[in-house]
Amino acid sequence: MSRADSVSVVIPTYNRAHCIRRAVESALDQSAPPDEVLVIDDGSTDDTESVVKAIESPIVRYVKKKNGGVSAARNLGVDLATGHWIAFLDSDDTWRPTKLELQLRCLSATGSSVCFTGVAAEGGERPDGIAELDPDLPADECRSYPRPVEFIARSLIHPLVVSLMISKDVLIDAGGFDEDMVAAEDTALFYDLTCKHDIALLNTPLVDITTDRVVAGLSDQRNAGAAAARLDCAIRVQAKALGHISGQALHPEERMASMRIVRKRLAYFLSRRSEVAHAMGDHIAGKRLAKEAMSLVGDRRTMARSLMLTFGYRWLVPRLRRKWPSD
Incomplete structure (x- = not known):
């Protein structure tokens, strides 16, 4: 022992x-x-x-x-x-x-x-x-x-x-x-x-702590596949966080305020994951993720991004492919 x-x-x-x-x-x-x-x-x-x-x-x-x-x-x-x-x-x-x-x-x-x-x-x-x-x-x-x-x-x-x-x-x-x-x-x-x-x-x-890296970490990568994997993890964690908050004995006002904050985070990650999906050519998933983000009522920037990714993604795709390359 x-x-x-x-x-x-x-x-x-x-x-x-x-x-x-x-x-x-x-x-x-x-x-x-x-x-x-x-x-x-x-x-x-x-x-x-x-x-x-x-x-x-x-x-x-x-x-x-x-x-x-x-x-x-x-x-x-x-x-x-x-x-x-x-x-x-x-x-x-x-x-x-x-x-x-x-x-x-x-x-x-x-x-x-x-x-x-x-x-x-x-x-x-x-x-x-x-x-x-x-x-x-x-x-x-x-x-x-x-x-x-x-x-x-x-x-x-x-x-x-x-x-x-x-x-x-x-x-x-x-x-x-x-x-x-x-x-x-x-x-x-x-x-x-x-x-x-x-x-x-x-x-x-x-x-x-140091930010000096000889070998690039995942957070340094812009590759669409790596970004999708990273964002999927962030979405999973924030979704679980909502369950954590709702299941604990918090004051009702604090619980609601905390859930609003986490919903905004989740909406942000969903909208970014939508970008990556569109960049990879999966427009069905891209629209679904953007709609999920809008349903969570994120901040104005996230809402505007999600709206464009739902209805105007065709105009965004060239820029998104440059931002999130698949190579």
Whole structure:
């Protein structure tokens, strides 16, 4: 049985030999060192293996698997982890030295099983949503929120997985990361957690994230097929979010306000998916998706776009094919 304060770090990686050592060393250099660091190589074809194996630390475990996506890599790391707590780090990001120590302290103080911290981008921005989730949370303080399903609608962004520390049992109970999703799997997990568990937020940027990519990620692609897959995941997550909100004991006014916000998001993603369908020549699906978007009553821009995609798509197709090429 693992100790109550034991921590396993899971680092999924794919063709990140140029930066994986920096990520691993940031996990090893913690003021409260982890018990193990699991580097899950998702089928890299570069020098990732040799770089990781050159790191002289008895707690670093390198595991190579067939390429299956980041969710599969994270889930394998969770399965192999022996710690009571799981913390995630991406191979192109780094932790600040007190990250694990402050999170363990926050979890102990609040009694929560889930804790997210702030993150800092290269330009100093805070793309973690904490200020929107709780504008009254002072800097450098932590606070726990009982099953905060209202978080789903409070911010366009949410705390990032690279800042997450979570009980292994809670993560397994939540179903882990959905391996069928090529995008928004972290959003899906965050939404699920808000419905079942208290969530602690630590309003301190303890993770430095980078936007520098050597291998293009899905979000960098304009290919119609990749965009369709990404948007399908976003639609699925927002549709599920409506169910989450309607099924929780919120004040009626807050429930209605939250559902309006999520409907607008869902309408937006449906209208963009309609664009891609038209670009790929599937005009029946394009019109159906646009009509679904209009039925949700999105913002004016989304409504206008959906109207054009329903009745005037023939004039839009050349531009949409340039925007979402199939090659």
